[in-house]
Amino acid sequence: MTQTEIDHFLKLSWFNVKDKPAFSCARELLSWMDLLPPGPKWQTTQFEVQGYTTDTPIHLIWCDGLEVAKSLFGNPIFAQNMSFDPLHDQLPEGATIVPIIAASDKTPVTRQTGGLEMHPLFLTIGNINSDVHMKATSHTWRCVAYMPIPKFETHPNYHTILKSHVWHKCVDLVFAGLKVAAKVSKFMPDPLSIDPWNLDQFQKKSKELLLLGVHLPFWHDWPLTQVFIFLVPEILHTLHKFFFNHLLQWCKEVVGNDELDACYKSHHKCIGMHHFSSGISHHHDIQCTIVAMISGAAPPEFVRPIRALINFMYQAQNPIHTESSIEAMQVSLNKFHNCKVAILEAEARQGKSNIKEDFYIPKLKLLLSFAEAIRNNSGLVQLTVDVSEQLLITHCKSPFTRMSKQKDFGEQIVHILDREEWMRQFNLYLLLCQHNQALINAVVDEDEEVCTTDPTMAWVSHVTPDAHHHFSAPRPIHNHFTKGILSNSANAALTVTRSPDGSNLSWPDVMHTYGLPDLRHKCFWMFSAIKVWSKFHIHLHLTFHPSIIMPSQAVQAKLPSDAFPPRNCDVIFLDMNQGANNPGFSVAQVRIVFQLAPPQCSTAKLPDFLSHPLLYKLKRVYAPEMQPKTCTRFVISITEVTHPVELVLVYGEKVNRSLTLTMSQEHYDHFYLNCYVDKEIYNVLHESLDTEYTL
Incomplete structure (x- = not known):
């Protein structure tokens, strides 16, 4: 909301007090927010690099790394997703190890940094299970600092090394408390005996040794740290x-x-x-x-x-x-x-x-x-620029804009960052108190189908399933394995809408509309009325977490239209072990989805496998001795479907430029089976379809 919209909203809302301006109401609202139970507090520090000037002062906006680690370790939201006992280390009774994992995104951000370009620095702890702390929406990665990007007024050759000095000095300050927690020890003097601030001499020696040139990296006085372990590729x-x-x-x-x-x-x-x-x-x-x-x-x-x-x-x-x-x-x-x-x-x-x-x-x-x-x-950092933006608050227009002349911009940023985290914790606390629930995360769902790995939503669902709208999180995925149509192998749930796209259709109507003249040889004419759907959905489990359900994937079987004149039909994998009517093919293109009694049949035309040195290559199969040329078709139960499939056309050396996406799949007869369509399909298909080794 813009400032004008905020003022207008407050005048119309419960802040409507006679003769009291909206700005005063906004200040009162923000003062109430400041009374919420605090988390790790943000602060700002200004410093200089001795002997070198910058065009603007160097500001670091940061939290104490130790306080952030404590808040993560003691947060009951993650209680059911934590490991407390190390596998290899022998520790005294009552002790544990808290692995610190840090990541820095080099993509600069400007929101809530006073218009300055800064790099965000994130922290999480290794006790939290990897499948949880790898999801940005779990809020296990906390932004602990916005690293300044100073512009030095010196020779360009020195800019990189000076910026590196600033970066490590900032991280050193942020993690100072963690170093104390690890019991600080003495550090040996520099054996090179070179003045690190004589940049001309020091940079030359550093390049000879293939080093960056930072003589005081932030881990230099942090005992028990191993930089080659905790600096994780992303x-x-x-x-x-x-x-x-x-x-x-x-x-x-x-x-x-x-x-x-x-x-x-x-x-x-x-x-x-x-x-x-x-x-x-x-x-x-x-x-x-x-x-x-x-x-x-x-x-x-x-x-x-x-x-x-x-x-x-x-x-x-x-x-x-x-x-x-x-x-x-x-x-x-x-x-x-x-x-x-x-x-x-x-x-x-x-x-x-x-x-x-x-x-x-x-x-x-x-x-x-x-x-x-x-x-x-146990895994790599999968944070992206989008995640960096998600971890920043979006209060770009706030009443603080009117206070910019009265307060330093750094203090404004600190207040906004503090409130964002306090509000998130307060919302959960208030919900639990309203339902007379203890602040103990006792979610036990090992025996149930789970549709999300978001720990906050799992806790809220356990306490009050109707309160999802109070929290921002991935949209819950419905579990169709309990009520949907299960595949013969039970690894997929298949669903159609309650209302079909066509009902009470006769066989002649279906054969004419869908262009399937031989359909009468495949089905039972005793059924006079037929229901038809233009698509169905497939629900699968995650490969690495079988208790978690993936979002559904649609499979289309649409009639010709203005957008797709030759039809719009997708491709599926079939269960080769269970298909009684399947004449030995693994991949089929869905032409119609219909119901006689229960949802049971689909008609498809087949591609067949051919060997290829790098990928599986498929060709469309035509019925022998039929004129005009007709694809082989057969009817199967929908329960024989196991996965959706994406095909890529075999374009050859040159693409037919007259074809568009609306007609290309119907025009070509040769395809590549794309096992890279997403990471889940890749993990399912890669081992069995790696023809580079098996053919």
Whole structure:
């Protein structure tokens, strides 16, 4: 709300007091907020770098790291998602270890920082289960500081080292309390005997040793810390940015930018999947289809290292790792290095003015540390820029804007940041008190289907299921495994709407409308009325957390329309072990979803598997000796469906530019089975469909 809207709202609301201005009411409301039970308090510190000036003062906005760790460890919200006993360390009775995990997002933010660019610094504790602390909506990652980005008035060669000094000095201050908690010990003097503030001499010596040049890193007096363990790689910059800056550029060089754009523009559009109607953009879903998109146009020896790196990226993002999953991840990385020379031979590594003939890429070298980092920390940091924005409050327009001349902007920011966390805790406290519930999180749901890993919502659901709207959290997912149609293998729940899209239809109407003249040979003419649906939904469990249900995925079987003249039909996997009517095919395109008695039948036309050196390649199957040319069709029970599938057209070396997304899937007869459509499908299909090793 703007300031004017806030004033107008307060005049109309319960603040409506005669002869009392809205601004005074707003000040009174904020003063009440200041009386709420506090959490870790925000503060601001101004400092200088001795001997070097900046164009504006250096401000650090921060919380005490020890206080934040205490609030996380003692928060009852996470009581059911905490581990207190270390697996390998022998500790005295009553003692435990609190692993500190920190992450810094290099993407600058300006909201609630007085217009200054600052980097957020986050903290969480390793006691909280990884599947919880990896979700931004769980609020387990706390922003503990906004790191300043000073502009020094000195030679540009010194800017990087001076900014690094400032960064480490700030983190040193934020984590000072944690160092005390770890029992500070003495630190040895510098054996180089070089004045660290003589930047000319010190920077030269640092470069010789391949060091950044910070002589007082924030961990220098923190006992028992091991920097190579607690500095964890994060997904955004080391994988996603690496893909866009390098892998995607290599593919554009080999296939051609216009050719890739044409592929993505004509790709079949599924519900819930991002479609690139204007060509390639800076979007993470590009990774989901790039392997199949380039397979027809790029040489197989070039596709192989690209596919190996994409496999590595998917495997690295597993929420839970085992020794075998880490080994599989390393195998993928080794395969890339074994065949990466094909990228150089294709002249895909392009510099600003010449072709590069090396792989000197710092982020690529960093991938070598992933396996050990996962072993030490159970997973990687998956925070993104979007998460950074979620962790900041959105009170951009507040009554503080009128106080800017009276108070320092740093104090304004501190007050706003404090209130955001206090309000979140107070809302939960008030809800529990209103329902006479103790402040003990006693949620026990091991024997029930769980639809979310958000710990706050799990607690609220246990206390009062009707109070979800009081809290901002992911929308609850309905559990259709209790009331839906279960697949024969019971691994999927299938649902249709209560009201069909067509009812009381006759067989001639269905055969004519859906273009299925041979449907009469497949069904029972004793049923005179038929119900038809244009889509159904598939609900699956998470691969790594079988008690958690994924959001539903829609499968379309729509009639021709103005938007899709040749029909809009999606593809599914079938249960090969249970299908009594299935003539031996694993993948089918849904043409109609109908009901005779219970929801039981769907008619499909089949692709068949062909071997391909890099991906499964499918072809459409036609009925023999039928004129005109007709696809093979059969009727199955809907319970034989196991997963939705995405196909990518085999475009070949050149895309047919006359085709669009509305007709491409019906025009082509050869497809790639895309096991990269999302991480869940990848984990389900990757082992069984890795034809590179099994064919």
